[in-house]
Amino acid sequence: MPDILLDLSSVTIRFGGLTAVSSVSITVREGELVGLIGPNGAGKTTVFNMVTGVYQPTEGSIHLGGRSLAKLKPFQITDLGIARTFQNIRLFPSLTVYDNVRVAFHRHLQNHSLQSLIRSSNFEEEEANLKARTVELLTLFNLQRVQDEPAKSLSYGDQRRLEILRALATKPRLLLLDEPAAGMNSSEKTELLTLIRFIRDTFDLAILLVEHDMKVVMGICERIHVLEYGRKIAEGTPSAIRADPKVIAAYLGDN
Amino acid sequence: MTEFLQQLLNGISLGAIYALIALGYTMVYGVLRFINFAHSDVFMIGSYVGWFALQRFQFQQPSFLGGITVLTLDMAVCALLGVLIEKLAYKPLRNRSTLTVLITAIGVSLLIQNLAQNQKFGFGPNPKAFPPLFPSKQLQFGDLTLSTNQLAVPIVTLGLLAILYWIVHCTRTGTAMRALSFNATAASLVGINNDRIISFTFALGSSLAGAGGVLYAMNYPSIDPLMGTMPGLKAFVAAVLGGIGNLPGAALGGVLIGLVETFVSGTRLSTFRDAIAFAILIAILLFRPAGLLGKLKVEKV
Amino acid sequence: MVPPKSQRLLIATLAIAALISAFSGRIDAYLLDVALGAGISIVLASSLNLINGFTGQFSLGHAGFMAVGAYASAMLTTTLAPKLMGQTELLQWVVFPLSLVAGGLLSALVGVAVGAPSLRLKGDYLAIVTLGFGEIIKVILQNLDAVGGARGLTGIHTHTSLFWVFGSAAVTVYVVWSLLNSTFGRGFVAVADDEVAAEAMGLNSTHYKITAFVVGSFFAGVAGGLYAHLKGYLNPSGFSFDKSIEIVVMVILGGMGRHSGVIVAAVLLTALTEVLRSFGNYRMIVYSVLLIILMLTRPQGLFIWPLKKRKST
Numbered sequence: 001m002p003d004i005l006l007d008l009s010s011v012t013i014r015f016g017g018l019t020a021v022s023s024v025s026i027t028v029r030e031g032e033l034v035g036l037i038g039p040n041g042a043g044k045t046t047v048f049n050m051v052t053g054v055y056q057p058t059e060g061s062i063h064l065g066g067r068s069l070a071k072l073k074p075f076q077i078t079d080l081g082i083a084r085t086f087q088n089i090r091l092f093p094s095l096t097v098y099d100n101v102r103v104a105f106h107r108h109l110q111n112h113s114l115q116s117l118i119r120s121s122n123f124e125e126e127e128a129n130l131k132a133r134t135v136e137l138l139t140l141f142n143l144q145r146v147q148d149e150p151a152k153s154l155s156y157g158d159q160r161r162l163e164i165l166r167a168l169a170t171k172p173r174l175l176l177l178d179e180p181a182a183g184m185n186s187s188e189k190t191e192l193l194t195l196i197r198f199i200r201d202t203f204d205l206a207i208l209l210v211e212h213d214m215k216v217v218m219g220i221c222e223r224i225h226v227l228e229y230g231r232k233i234a235e236g237t238p239s240a241i242r243a244d245p246k247v248i249a250a251y252l253g254d255n
Numbered sequence: 256m257t258e259f260l261q262q263l264l265n266g267i268s269l270g271a272i273y274a275l276i277a278l279g280y281t282m283v284y285g286v287l288r289f290i291n292f293a294h295s296d297v298f299m300i301g302s303y304v305g306w307f308a309l310q311r312f313q314f315q316q317p318s319f320l321g322g323i324t325v326l327t328l329d330m331a332v333c334a335l336l337g338v339l340i341e342k343l344a345y346k347p348l349r350n351r352s353t354l355t356v357l358i359t360a361i362g363v364s365l366l367i368q369n370l371a372q373n374q375k376f377g378f379g380p381n382p383k384a385f386p387p388l389f390p391s392k393q394l395q396f397g398d399l400t401l402s403t404n405q406l407a408v409p410i411v412t413l414g415l416l417a418i419l420y421w422i423v424h425c426t427r428t429g430t431a432m433r434a435l436s437f438n439a440t441a442a443s444l445v446g447i448n449n450d451r452i453i454s455f456t457f458a459l460g461s462s463l464a465g466a467g468g469v470l471y472a473m474n475y476p477s478i479d480p481l482m483g484t485m486p487g488l489k490a491f492v493a494a495v496l497g498g499i500g501n502l503p504g505a506a507l508g509g510v511l512i513g514l515v516e517t518f519v520s521g522t523r524l525s526t527f528r529d530a531i532a533f534a535i536l537i538a539i540l541l542f543r544p545a546g547l548l549g550k551l552k553v554e555k556v
Numbered sequence: 557m558v559p560p561k562s563q564r565l566l567i568a569t570l571a572i573a574a575l576i577s578a579f580s581g582r583i584d585a586y587l588l589d590v591a592l593g594a595g596i597s598i599v600l601a602s603s604l605n606l607i608n609g610f611t612g613q614f615s616l617g618h619a620g621f622m623a624v625g626a627y628a629s630a631m632l633t634t635t636l637a638p639k640l641m642g643q644t645e646l647l648q649w650v651v652f653p654l655s656l657v658a659g660g661l662l663s664a665l666v667g668v669a670v671g672a673p674s675l676r677l678k679g680d681y682l683a684i685v686t687l688g689f690g691e692i693i694k695v696i697l698q699n700l701d702a703v704g705g706a707r708g709l710t711g712i713h714t715h716t717s718l719f720w721v722f723g724s725a726a727v728t729v730y731v732v733w734s735l736l737n738s739t740f741g742r743g744f745v746a747v748a749d750d751e752v753a754a755e756a757m758g759l760n761s762t763h764y765k766i767t768a769f770v771v772g773s774f775f776a777g778v779a780g781g782l783y784a785h786l787k788g789y790l791n792p793s794g795f796s797f798d799k800s801i802e803i804v805v806m807v808i809l810g811g812m813g814r815h816s817g818v819i820v821a822a823v824l825l826t827a828l829t830e831v832l833r834s835f836g837n838y839r840m841i842v843y844s845v846l847l848i849i850l851m852l853t854r855p856q857g858l859f860i861w862p863l864k865k866r867k868s869t
């Protein structure tokens with residue numbers, strides 16, 4: 001079995017009086033594709049926010065490859081190899097599609113502020129190199145056709161895909177996707193399924209996927225964790241989860 | 256000791272005026288989330304309106320009734336002015352970036368100040384002496400000599416705060432105001448007319464600033480078109496100190512700033528008086544960004 | 557090795573500035589004064605553009621930074637001048653530019669002091685805090701007897717020439733432009749666009765904001781030095797809130813985060829101030845009405861030329 005990559009152990013977070021996530025433990029192994037599901041308000045996005053350092057857990061610990069993420073800033077966690085997308089797309093709207101991806105290479109940048117003033121041959125070389133890699137990535141997702149448009153002018157589907165691409169540019173070991181299929185029609189969803197599998201295989205990473213669409217989740221995830229009211233109520237393979245009475249109750253009760 | 260009590264009373268008087276202005280900042284911030292830069296100029300206009308009213312009525316003797324009448328009239332005019340500013344300059348900018356609104360507010364502030372300084376359209380650049388508003392009597396408490404004017408500011412302020420409390424907590428409009436500052440979208444969903452409430456908030460805040468203007472002028476007693484800037488900035492600091500959006504916080508913040516400023520004025524550091532408020536502001540934002548009575552909200556992602 | 561195009565452009569601009577400067581004696585004195593003012597405005601507006609326009613950190617304290625630079629460089633030249641009696645060349649070509657850099661560095665230091673604690677603040681909060689810092693600087697200067705206190709500082713040598721002004725403007729524009737046009741530099745805009753997303757992409761937003769404040773206040777300090785050695789005297793009240801607003805308006809008029817727009821706006825507004833002089837007392841009324849109308853109708857800036865599709869370089 002591959003090593004454990006992400007390890008949340010008994011994580012709790014409270015906002016004032018509200019316990020949004022309560023003693024939840026989740027693991028993701030290297031290269032694994034894991035689903036995180038649950039009714040609205042269950043705490044899925046909050047888990048992502050804790051893993052990426054946007055919120056600090058009130059109790060419990062989070063480790064990436066054995067390293068504690070406590071007190072790290074979001075950008076430091078990204079440096080360690082976690083990238084994410086947001087439930088309500090958060091691109092850099094005024095930057096071009098190309099620049100949206102390019103800035104995400106930041107983590108691997110050798111030349112910073114001073115070098116951009118001096119513009120040595122070393123600097124120009126790296127910039128050219130980054131340009132090639134950016135265009136390569138864009139082409140992979142067929143976004144090079146709009147690369148000079150500002151990101152805000154893209155169609156919704158393209159914005160979603162650009163956000164995933166931007167996350168990939170940081171070269172993560174773990175990719176967190178927050179409802180990537182939201183707002184897509186069924187043919188777009190099918191495309192997305194293929195895309196996610198493709199990403200996992202080509203980029204050699206693990207994926208933790210939050211998604212409401214059961215077809216998507218059941219179709220690609222190897223293991224699924226279920227949250228309800230901030231608690232974990234089930235964990236297992238897609239078929240086991242589908243049959244779990246607690247999960248059925250949670251979803252039926254929700255509707 | 257007498258010296259101390261004297262300073263204490265002066266500080267409370269000054270602080271009460273800051274509190275009156277701060278309430279306007281905090282209320283507008285509550286419903287619209289922006290700093291109404293022109294608020295300090297409404298305060299200035301308030302003192303001029305008071306001056307004109309006192310000139311026009313030419314009371315033989317200042318009387319309490321006359322003073323209260325002038326104050327009320329003044330508050331009404333300032334309320335109107337506040338609504339006017341809101342309708343003309345800010346309403347067209349709903350949902351625009353904070354920056355745009357902030358710059359517009361600065362523009363409005365510059366316009367009012369410069370119109371006021373103009374000899375033809377305004378009051379002219381020279382300071383004017385402010386006539387007595389209330390009859391003044393000296394009171395003796397042991398060693399301590401007090402004038403009734405010194406007591407008038409805190410007393411009037413307390414009265415206004417009581418009315419404000421009643422409006423905000425016991426009337427439908429006040430409830431709507433609180434709902435709006437809690438969540439604007441939800442408020443409009445439950446049928447609150449946001450535009451009306453926003454106008455009402457401006458009216459309320461501006462009338463308090465107007466009262467502040469008259470009381471400040473009465474104590475000072477000289478007025479000029481640029482008089483609003485410094486008290487305005489300090490009152491804003493007071494609002495942040497108390498926790499922006501929080502009404503009791505604004506009142507508390509105002510009194511604290513007034514006290515600190517008065518006591519600093521009595522020391523060797525008096526020339527740094529105007530810098531003190533900003534030093535407090537920076538300290539509070541560093542150590543308690545939500546203010547003394549405010550609650551820190553975690554931004555939802 | 558041939559230097560990149562931007563550097564060649566910089567060198568060419570410096571050469572032209574030197575050339576014109578050599579003939580500045582023949583230029584009408586009033587025109588020269590306006591031109592120098594416009595050049596200093598370019599330095600101020602371009603540097604503030606980095607902070608306000610590109611990084612989205614709304615600062616209202618630029619005049620404060622300018623004051624620090626102005627006083628620091630003026631103090632340097634006025635204390636050194638008597639020791640270098642007769643050596644005008646040395647003063648003009650070595651001591652003066654060094655004093656500009658020193659003023660800029662001190663101002664940058666103050667920039668860190670302001671930037672670091674204010675970083676957590678957003679939008680109008682930051683605006684008020686920077687405004688407050690600007691006022692504190694003013695009050696401190698008013699109370700410092702060593703620099704003339706409220707009376708001001710007089711007897712500053714007038715070294716500022718077309719060369720130094722437009723040379724500084726060219727360097728400022730070059731630095732801001734090059735900083736922005738790199739993979740690292742797009743991060744400034746990313747931080748302005750969405751700080752949470754920027755951090756999630758591995759960008760240290762604090763680092764970006766401080767860099768913007770340091771570079772921005774450095775050049776504000778240089779502009780201050782130029783201003784001091786242009787006017788020959790300084791008064792703390794000249795660096796009030798109004799001055800900061802003036803610079804902010806240039807940045808907004810130029811279209812927040814556009815290099816050339818902001819340069820044009822800096823020149824236009826300097827010229828406008830001259831035109832408005834003929835309005836006498838109505839100058840500021842006209843100015844504020846224009847400002848309000850502008851914000852209501854064109855908050856994105858004056859210039860409507862279509863945004864050229866940026867080539868991916």
Ligand SMILES: Nc1ncnc2c1ncn2[C@@H]1O[C@H](COP(=O)(O)OP(=O)(O)OP(=O)(O)O)[C@@H](O)[C@H]1O
Binds near residue numbers: 018042043044087
């Ligand atoms: N910053 C915050 N402050 C206060 N409450 C919060 C905050 N962030 C999240 N919550 C609360 O935590 C709970 C879980 O929210 P979360 O967004 O994680 O749910 P979710 O599972 O992602 O739901 P959805 O499917 O609707 O996206 C909700 O009740 C939410 O209101």
Ligand SMILES: [Mg+2]
Binds near residue numbers: 044045046087
């Ligand atoms: Mg969610």
